[in-house]
Amino acid sequence: MLNDIFIKPFVDMVSAPDFLLQVLWEGLVSGILYALIALGFVLIFRSSRIFNFAQGIMVVFAALTLVGLHAYGIPAWIAVAMTLGVMFVLAVSIERIVLRPLVGQPDIILFMATIGITLFLIGGGEIIFGGENKQMITAELGIPTGDTVLEPWGGLLILQHLDITVVVVATLLVAALLAFLNYTRMGRAIRALGDDHQAALSVGISLQTIWVLVWFIAGIIALVTGIAWGARAGVSFALEVIAYKALPVLMLGGLESITGAIIGGLMIGILEKLFEIYWGQPLMGGNTETWFAFVLALVVLLFRPQGLFGERIIERV
Amino acid sequence: MLDAARTDEALLEVNNIEVIYNHVILVLKGVSLGVRKGGITALLGGNGAGKTTTLKAISNLLHSERGEVTKGSILYKGERVQDLDPAALVKRGVIQVMEGRHCFSHLTVEENLLTGAYTRRDGKGAVEADLEMVYTYFPRLKERRKSQSGYTSGGEQQMTAIGRALMSRPETVLLDEPSMGLAPQLVEQIFEIVKSVNENEGVSFLLAEQNTNVALRYAHQGYILENGRVVMEGSAADLRENPDVKEFYLGMSDEGRKSFRDVRSYRRRKRWLA
Amino acid sequence: MLYRTAGQFKTSYQADQALFPIRQDAFLLGIILILAWVVFPMTASEFTFQTLLIPILIYSLAALGLNILTGYAGQLSLGTAAFMGVGAYACYKMITIMPWMNPIVAILLSGVFSAGIGVAFGIPSLRIKGFYLAIATLAAQFFLVWLFEKWAWLYNYNASGAIQVPNLEMFGTYVAGPQASSIVQYYVVLFIVSLLTMLCINLTRGNLGRTWKATRDMDIAAELIGINLMKSKLTAFAVSSYIVGVAGALFVFMWRGAAEPNLFDIPLSFRILFIAIIGGLGSIMGNYLGAILIVGLPVVLNLLPAALGIPIDSATVEHLNIMIVGSLIVFFLIVEPHGLAQLWRLIREKLIIWPFPH
Amino acid sequence: QELYTPNLAYRTGPFAATGIPLMNGQADYLAMLNARDGGIGGIPVNAEECETGYSTEKGVECYEKTKGKAIVTQPWSTGITLQVLPKTNIDMIPILAPGYGFSPMMDGATFQWAFNMPAGYWDAADMIVQYLESQGSLDGKKIAFLHLDHPFGKEPIPVLEQLAAAKGFSMVPIPVGLKEMQNQSAQWLQIRRERPDYVVMWGWGAMNAGAITEAVKTKFPMENFVGVWWSGHDADLRIAGADAKGYKSISWSFPNQDAPVMAAIKEHVVDKGLSKSDAEEMSGVFYGRGIVISAILAEGIATAQAHFGTAEINAEQLRWGLENINMTAERISELGLDGMVPPFSTSCADHTGHSGGWMLEWDGEKFVKVSDLLTANVDGYKALAQTNAAEYASANAPWPVNENCSATN
Amino acid sequence: MKDTEGYVTADGRQIGGVLMEMRNITLKFGGVTAISDISFDIREGEIRAIIGPNGAGKSSMLNIISGFYTPTIGEVWYKGAKRPPMKPYEVARMGVARTFQNIALFEGMTVLDNVMTGRLTHMHAGILSQAIWWGKARDEEIANREKVERVIDFLEIQNIRKTPVGRLPYGLKKRVELARALAAEPSILLLDEPMAGMNVEEKEDMSRFILDVNDEFGTTIALIEHDMGVVMDLSDRVVVMDYGKKIGDGTPEEVRNNQDVIDAYLGVPH
Ligand SMILES: Nc1ncnc2c1ncn2[C@@H]1O[C@H](COP(=O)(O)OP(=O)(O)OP(=O)(O)O)[C@@H](O)[C@H]1O
Numbered sequence A: 001m002l003n004d005i006f007i008k009p010f011v012d013m014v015s016a017p018d019f020l021l022q023v024l025w026e027g028l029v030s031g032i033l034y035a036l037i038a039l040g041f042v043l044i045f046r047s048s049r050i051f052n053f054a055q056g057i058m059v060v061f062a063a064l065t066l067v068g069l070h071a072y073g074i075p076a077w078i079a080v081a082m083t084l085g086v087m088f089v090l091a092v093s094i095e096r097i098v099l100r101p102l103v104g105q106p107d108i109i110l111f112m113a114t115i116g117i118t119l120f121l122i123g124g125g126e127i128i129f130g131g132e133n134k135q136m137i138t139a140e141l142g143i144p145t146g147d148t149v150l151e152p153w154g155g156l157l158i159l160q161h162l163d164i165t166v167v168v169v170a171t172l173l174v175a176a177l178l179a180f181l182n183y184t185r186m187g188r189a190i191r192a193l194g195d196d197h198q199a200a201l202s203v204g205i206s207l208q209t210i211w212v213l214v215w216f217i218a219g220i221i222a223l224v225t226g227i228a229w230g231a232r233a234g235v236s237f238a239l240e241v242i243a244y245k246a247l248p249v250l251m252l253g254g255l256e257s258i259t260g261a262i263i264g265g266l267m268i269g270i271l272e273k274l275f276e277i278y279w280g281q282p283l284m285g286g287n288t289e290t291w292f293a294f295v296l297a298l299v300v301l302l303f304r305p306q307g308l309f310g311e312r313i314i315e316r317v
Numbered sequence B: 001m002l003d004a005a006r007t008d009e010a011l012l013e014v015n016n017i018e019v020i021y022n023h024v025i026l027v028l029k030g031v032s033l034g035v036r037k038g039g040i041t042a043l044l045g046g047n048g049a050g051k052t053t054t055l056k057a058i059s060n061l062l063h064s065e066r067g068e069v070t071k072g073s074i075l076y077k078g079e080r081v082q083d084l085d086p087a088a089l090v091k092r093g094v095i096q097v098m099e100g101r102h103c104f105s106h107l108t109v110e111e112n113l114l115t116g117a118y119t120r121r122d123g124k125g126a127v128e129a130d131l132e133m134v135y136t137y138f139p140r141l142k143e144r145r146k147s148q149s150g151y152t153s154g155g156e157q158q159m160t161a162i163g164r165a166l167m168s169r170p171e172t173v174l175l176d177e178p179s180m181g182l183a184p185q186l187v188e189q190i191f192e193i194v195k196s197v198n199e200n201e202g203v204s205f206l207l208a209e210q211n212t213n214v215a216l217r218y219a220h221q222g223y224i225l226e227n228g229r230v231v232m233e234g235s236a237a238d239l240r241e242n243p244d245v246k247e248f249y250l251g252m253s254d255e256g257r258k259s260f261r262d263v264r265s266y267r268r269r270k271r272w273l274a
Numbered sequence C: 001m002l003y004r005t006a007g008q009f010k011t012s013y014q015a016d017q018a019l020f021p022i023r024q025d026a027f028l029l030g031i032i033l034i035l036a037w038v039v040f041p042m043t044a045s046e047f048t049f050q051t052l053l054i055p056i057l058i059y060s061l062a063a064l065g066l067n068i069l070t071g072y073a074g075q076l077s078l079g080t081a082a083f084m085g086v087g088a089y090a091c092y093k094m095i096t097i098m099p100w101m102n103p104i105v106a107i108l109l110s111g112v113f114s115a116g117i118g119v120a121f122g123i124p125s126l127r128i129k130g131f132y133l134a135i136a137t138l139a140a141q142f143f144l145v146w147l148f149e150k151w152a153w154l155y156n157y158n159a160s161g162a163i164q165v166p167n168l169e170m171f172g173t174y175v176a177g178p179q180a181s182s183i184v185q186y187y188v189v190l191f192i193v194s195l196l197t198m199l200c201i202n203l204t205r206g207n208l209g210r211t212w213k214a215t216r217d218m219d220i221a222a223e224l225i226g227i228n229l230m231k232s233k234l235t236a237f238a239v240s241s242y243i244v245g246v247a248g249a250l251f252v253f254m255w256r257g258a259a260e261p262n263l264f265d266i267p268l269s270f271r272i273l274f275i276a277i278i279g280g281l282g283s284i285m286g287n288y289l290g291a292i293l294i295v296g297l298p299v300v301l302n303l304l305p306a307a308l309g310i311p312i313d314s315a316t317v318e319h320l321n322i323m324i325v326g327s328l329i330v331f332f333l334i335v336e337p338h339g340l341a342q343l344w345r346l347i348r349e350k351l352i353i354w355p356f357p358h
Numbered sequence D: 001q002e003l004y005t006p007n008l009a010y011r012t013g014p015f016a017a018t019g020i021p022l023m024n025g026q027a028d029y030l031a032m033l034n035a036r037d038g039g040i041g042g043i044p045v046n047a048e049e050c051e052t053g054y055s056t057e058k059g060v061e062c063y064e065k066t067k068g069k070a071i072v073t074q075p076w077s078t079g080i081t082l083q084v085l086p087k088t089n090i091d092m093i094p095i096l097a098p099g100y101g102f103s104p105m106m107d108g109a110t111f112q113w114a115f116n117m118p119a120g121y122w123d124a125a126d127m128i129v130q131y132l133e134s135q136g137s138l139d140g141k142k143i144a145f146l147h148l149d150h151p152f153g154k155e156p157i158p159v160l161e162q163l164a165a166a167k168g169f170s171m172v173p174i175p176v177g178l179k180e181m182q183n184q185s186a187q188w189l190q191i192r193r194e195r196p197d198y199v200v201m202w203g204w205g206a207m208n209a210g211a212i213t214e215a216v217k218t219k220f221p222m223e224n225f226v227g228v229w230w231s232g233h234d235a236d237l238r239i240a241g242a243d244a245k246g247y248k249s250i251s252w253s254f255p256n257q258d259a260p261v262m263a264a265i266k267e268h269v270v271d272k273g274l275s276k277s278d279a280e281e282m283s284g285v286f287y288g289r290g291i292v293i294s295a296i297l298a299e300g301i302a303t304a305q306a307h308f309g310t311a312e313i314n315a316e317q318l319r320w321g322l323e324n325i326n327m328t329a330e331r332i333s334e335l336g337l338d339g340m341v342p343p344f345s346t347s348c349a350d351h352t353g354h355s356g357g358w359m360l361e362w363d364g365e366k367f368v369k370v371s372d373l374l375t376a377n378v379d380g381y382k383a384l385a386q387t388n389a390a391e392y393a394s395a396n397a398p399w400p401v402n403e404n405c406s407a408t409n
Numbered sequence E: 001m002k003d004t005e006g007y008v009t010a011d012g013r014q015i016g017g018v019l020m021e022m023r024n025i026t027l028k029f030g031g032v033t034a035i036s037d038i039s040f041d042i043r044e045g046e047i048r049a050i051i052g053p054n055g056a057g058k059s060s061m062l063n064i065i066s067g068f069y070t071p072t073i074g075e076v077w078y079k080g081a082k083r084p085p086m087k088p089y090e091v092a093r094m095g096v097a098r099t100f101q102n103i104a105l106f107e108g109m110t111v112l113d114n115v116m117t118g119r120l121t122h123m124h125a126g127i128l129s130q131a132i133w134w135g136k137a138r139d140e141e142i143a144n145r146e147k148v149e150r151v152i153d154f155l156e157i158q159n160i161r162k163t164p165v166g167r168l169p170y171g172l173k174k175r176v177e178l179a180r181a182l183a184a185e186p187s188i189l190l191l192d193e194p195m196a197g198m199n200v201e202e203k204e205d206m207s208r209f210i211l212d213v214n215d216e217f218g219t220t221i222a223l224i225e226h227d228m229g230v231v232m233d234l235s236d237r238v239v240v241m242d243y244g245k246k247i248g249d250g251t252p253e254e255v256r257n258n259q260d261v262i263d264a265y266l267g268v269p270h
């Protein structure tokens, strides 16, 4: 038993290094995808302390809109632009209808409201788009689809071009976001808003503008995420459950940290894959990915209650 | 400029407003007051009189507390401002320093001050200059500029909040209890700052204060609020001489100031109205 | 002045601490009790029992459990369903291992197991707060559901992986299983729910309730005035999970009849959270109001098109349903973030001063 | 005057993608009967749908709502089936669960009210193994069993284990969590590590598309990848297109576009604008299967009508009808279903029919038949079914058993 | 003055021996030294004021006394014994009650409930008894309610008894906070700026309460306050802090004439 837990997995890793590399690569790619969803959460949380549960459904919604528009014969790139327009309208309406009347309410109320939005979007989305699984317009968007096969140590390592693209795009997106938050006036205002709505109002920060902006950016992230996930597994409402994957990432990285989302995402992506392959499947009947990330995050939180990169929780009297 | 800035021109007029919280709790029962351009107006009154509510009604921060102005009107420079959002009001030059500090606790002191300049469009240089100005007013803040303001002391937070408001280059400042929790020499200092900003920059102030003594020394005009109603108004000098104000707000009896130890019996409040 | 409280003076603290110090409230409660114990059971159809009465009661109880934790003690939990699952599986195991056991006793005992697990998962709350804790409770949610799936002993190695409620007798009548009649099950549920509600009312208005509320409102201050936060939070987890566990056992034994592991997954947790929040956090009555709304609304919405003769297919109705429920949640939060219970309180305050506006 | 045969449909929720074509096929066939023949035996069929979203809870609600008038329950999910199964004994309404549900339901004596003809999951497992064996001996081979981690996915495990022991292959179960359906890289890494000769899939909903794309990505040879009938949905395969060529799925139905029934539906339903379907969907396996399901129901009704001499049959009479279906090749062709379903018959003791099925293969654009009719070796697991059924009955005691037909067994 | 010896105040009250003693306290937060090497004592029955400019470390000192902060260096002695490291709630149970600079009431509860929480340390009924509201729990509830009502009467907040605290104006909240602390019947009461944000009339009321508590129950009081009038009039001895250091300690008279204190804090002699 002890051998199975402490020795055999490592022997397995060393004895098939190409396979280990493949595992790490798959973990990295999933990690990046988790991180992308988490980014949307972080942005919104940071600017409003709203734990936006609707981020997952926004991913689905964005992807479906894109695919749906394309199905009407609209060229891919124009469809992307139009989808962005739709996401903007969505951001404006959410701000108008939901957030504005709820300014200053306790966090949990706003959280609930986003669940309300989620339900609304699910229902509405299914009426508009139907429940069928659709194909992402990968080729039309010019996303490379082939793969590169490497043979390290005489083994096999398959790298999907799609995955490589995702890694590159995600990196660019994160860099842009970090620059935006750290080097702009808006960035500071976004952080201020997160601390105290009333005070932010009192110094003239317009909640409306910032929230629309932030939700719109979250919408853009959702679209990118939707394209990436959709290209892997098709687009349907079942995608919505992947939103849960972002939660432990947030917990691990810290709810308000962009860096945390990325590092948390990568850590979880890689570690859960390693655990599942080398411990979960041989020893526990598999499928540990449903909870491993949560338990890992929980353990980390016990030592750092604000996550690895979250803001220190200020406790004073 | 001195008194030249102070005119009789009404800058801010509050006409007979009524405020209800939560649809049921009536707090202001018809408050009217005016702030003159370039003046310092004090709003006095006991706990729960409705000073904060009045200020929030003016700056439109009531909504987020589920409060509503149900009657009356608020005019700024003759224009109805009740329906503007707070940000629009700040753009027009009206800014509020909220009671109880309200700093952005995860931002550093300096970042807090910079958020004050959020609505400004006059360039980095000007903002930097004002930042220096605030630091000369409050040297303590300069020392703590890199600390997260959540970890600064109560007084430091109060300074941050006032400094932040000044950073927006306001025309009118609504100050809610600026002296609360400040050390005595700082209280004087803050009022000196108010005075000098008022005189040098022509900024008008409406300040809610408990420290009647200081407030009436620096203000030009005063209102006394009790139970959601204005019960007395007049020039600061007149109010200072009013015997009731003397007794209830300045703690002076005919023989001069009494020791707190000697107030043997609880004083029953005399209400002008109720 | 329908709701006139003037003139009802209290002459002792004891009287002031009575459950319903205001006469009108006691009267209202009386009506509700008569409805619940006499009128409904006499008039309800099978359909009403199965889709409204029984589920509303069970959901209210689950929400009540959650409310103790989230509404009273301020610890947001998203793992309610998993704890219901613990209760259900515990009850199932007890009943199958000891078939002679009285079903009601078994149901009440199964809460003990979920309370134990609840306390174990509550330990992190001593360090983790707010949304971090909420997500941490998801660890319990996902881990437990996974365990229900993987640990075949729990479902007696059934090929289907599901648990199936056997026919259980008590005093010569079937109270659970396919042979049990709805009305009997309704009374069992009503009895247990009333009992636990009563205990919860007492707990929340007493010392423990104050400890919880203090922890919720400001835990640092609570600790500084002498509250042992660990004890306060863990008792909240224990009591809450107990109730939730009992609700879970009722859910499967008195209503569903069978359960597969993923029944206890996240959607159920959310549903209960909706009920607690729409009903009003920190309120007992709110759970009932919330359950009526969240459970009853879709049923009514589903019947509506047919009743009105609108030709609309059932899938679209379902989609519309989800949309309507979603928007109603937002709507109610906007109208009164503190829930239906608060709405009722405001109405009452208005009634007290009625017909004067203030 | 109508035959009320409600359908607990799921056109919403995470499994909607697979539900919609099935429901459309079912609805269109009955609509065709109503339009062409004025229903069955002269009275129209009311096949009202009650939406469940594949949620057990909603399903039970639908059951309660419809059971007053219904002559049949079509629960459409293993979860709902399990839940209503014990209640049917009391409410006396037959459950029709073609090709799904609880495999021991084949024991008609115990499960008097439940029907899963024309074939059950154990049949599927047996036929798949038979087919693989026909490609070469399985001795010493390794089969990965990729399945949804859910009662449905675990259904065939006992039979597969039994077959593994008998034929000398090893079986590696690989579960896919409900939340991992679209992100199966861990499972496919495991498959790569295990290097199985074959992958057998018990997938549903979004899991299928996830698995197929993953298989393409990891370059698993598609011809060694076989799914159960619920894993053979055209739309799932279309996502991978030509890359998925060679993928197989066992099926007891086939969308024969040339069958007369298709023309009838086109004439009486589609052309009148009564269908929710479209041409692409109608050519798919699932739409065709929907038609077959409704046809089985209709046949049960017709049998009962003939036997009891009344058109307006009740639930109990329908049960008799479903128990005495005899779908011979002639009858199939009479119904215009040529090539769409294998012949089968049911009896009081046999509620599954064990029709057998065909192995279908994805040719890059559509599914084609690549095998002759395979028939399951039912005797191999009959005993198993009976033990399980007996266990079920004793766990749910008192459980009435149909004494009359145990003799004919 | 020996530790056990008391002294008699100007107005003739007898002060007892040392109740609490801070020995060489230093408190650091990362790079910031909030308190450096401060020692002073509080005697039984005394009203002890702590004053100093903003950020001097006064509140931090109270936090050390009530166990919320642990000093980096230094010891706290209580009732003649060195206090081991403790959780804040254990300190509270030893008879230390306090109010907070930024009001820390339980906003979701009524005034009555808030004050009742002050009595938690005196109530011990078990959970079952509470659940059935019978026996010990019920008796305790009534007995403690009576005590609480006395405090409520004393502080004249009867009419807001059932109001949720969140709705109260600032001044009343401060009073409720005091009530909660008093309800605990502490042997030492720590007040952090109890009169901030009050006008003279209210300060007079508050002073009255403080004096009465001290008088009637002999409660020892440590008080932080910025209103020099109040401090000079009420306190028996004053500690002055500046930048974390002690710059003065003595009677109000002594302190007010101390040049360091004038420079650092008062600005002008008061
Ligand atoms: N959010 C709120 N909900 C309900 N009532 C409120 C709310 N805010 C204030 N009140 C009530 O309004 C009245 C006036 O409060 P306000 O804060 O304006 O007084 P104030 O004069 O500023 O007093 P203080 O000097 O104590 O700050 C008080 O009686 C208070 O109870």
Ligand SMILES: Nc1ncnc2c1ncn2[C@@H]1O[C@H](COP(=O)(O)OP(=O)(O)OP(=O)(O)O)[C@@H](O)[C@H]1O
Residues within 6 Å of the ligand: A316, B151, B152, B153, B154, B155, B156, B181, E029, E032, E033, E034, E052, E053, E054, E055, E056, E057, E058, E059, E060, E061, E101
């Ligand atoms: N938890 C903490 N982390 C970091 N720094 C802290 C912390 N608590 C207090 N400080 C710092 O210690 C110093 C003393 O703070 P303290 O609150 O004790 O001041 P104070 O004397 O009460 O001032 P005031 O009169 O303004 O309330 C301040 O500079 C403050 O920023």
Ligand SMILES: [Mg+2]
Residues within 6 Å of the ligand: B051, B052, B053, B099, B176, E170
């Ligand atoms: Mg105020």
Ligand SMILES: [Mg+2]
Residues within 6 Å of the ligand: B153, B154, E058, E059, E060, E101
């Ligand atoms: Mg302080």
